[in-house]
Amino acid sequence: MRLDLFLKWSRVIPRRTLARATCDAGRVTINGEVARAAREVKVDDIIRVTLSARLMCLRVRSIPRQSPSKALASEMIEILGHRRREDTDT
Numbered sequence: 397m398r399l400d401l402f403l404k405w406s407r408v409i410p411r412r413t414l415a416r417a418t419c420d421a422g423r424v425t426i427n428g429e430v431a432r433a434a435r436e437v438k439v440d441d442i443i444r445v446t447l448s449a450r451l452m453c454l455r456v457r458s459i460p461r462q463s464p465s466k467a468l469a470s471e472m473i474e475i476l477g478h479r480r481r482e483d484t485d486t
Contacts, residue, residue, distance in 0.1 A: 397459050399424065399443075400433035405463055406472040408445060408452065418445065442476070453477040 397405075403415040403424075418424055419433040423446040426435060437443070441456045455474040464472065 397437050398433065399426065399431055399435045399437050402437045402456070402459065402472075403443075403445070405460065405469060406454075407466070407469045408454070408473065409447075418447070423447070450478065450480055 400412050400415040400419055403409040403418075404412040409415040409418060416433040419431060419435075422430050424431050425444045426437065426441050428442075431443075437456055437459065439456050439459060443454050443456065445452045445454075453476040455476055456472070457474050458472050460468070460472065
């Protein structure tokens with residue numbers, strides 16, 4: 397599955413266009429490497445997303461075949477870390 401679609405389906409980022417723009421800006425990494433929107437996501441990948449107000453680190457737990465319901469979307473990821481961006485030196 398494409399990274400931008402995964403971020404939208406897991407509800408980490410609300411819109412696919414915003415997910416694509418975030419990836420293109422270099423603010424998303426997979427396993428420590430900067431990732432473009434078209435990069436394939438696999439189970440157990442570690443994704444780090446830098447948004448305007450927060451940093452998120454998550455592990456891919458599952459990749460559904462179709463768009464999941466809101467209740468099932470939370471099962472797609474395991475949040476490893478989450479903090480406000482002001483708390484960092486970046």
